[in-house]
Amino acid sequence: MNGQDAYYIALILDPRFKTLLLEKELGDAAPTVIRHLxxxxxQQYSVASEHSHTANENEVVQGKSIEARLLEKLQGARRPVTDIDRYFEAAVVTIDQWPTNDNSWLLSVKFCDMD
Known part of the structure; x- marks a missing residue:
């Protein structure tokens, strides 16, 4: 990861912005940059189950029903939903006003749908 990647990752991990600022500023290049990030x-925070497979492939296949194997073949392998995926699927966080002197500013956080 280079310095620019670290800067962009820090930006998209801010729940107030996520990918909105990159989409606005980078235009047509935004989807490629966001996918890369x-x-x-x-890669850095992979799902634990990806690294903990110790079962033999044949043992896994034999343990599945015919229906499960057929559906898997038709639908393809599914990538597990990670915390990263859930973060980007969630709405952007909004704050009613900037938390200047209010010690309970976190209680004013609301989730909005950016459709």
Whole structure:
């Protein structure tokens, strides 16, 4: 990861902005940059179950029903939903006013849908 990636990742991990600022500022290049950053996050923070597979492939197949194997073949392998995926699927956080002197500013946080 280079310095620019670290800067962009810090930006998209701010729940007030997520990908909104990159989308606005980078225009057509934004989807490529955002996909790259999400891939970096997935590489750095992979799902624990990906590394803990110790069962033999044949044992896994034999333990599944015919229906499960058929559906898996038709639907393809599913990537597990990670915390990173859930973070980006959630709405952007909004704050009613900037927390200047109010010690309970965190209680004013609301989630909005950016449709």
């Amino acid at each position: 999400k891939d970096l996050l997935h």
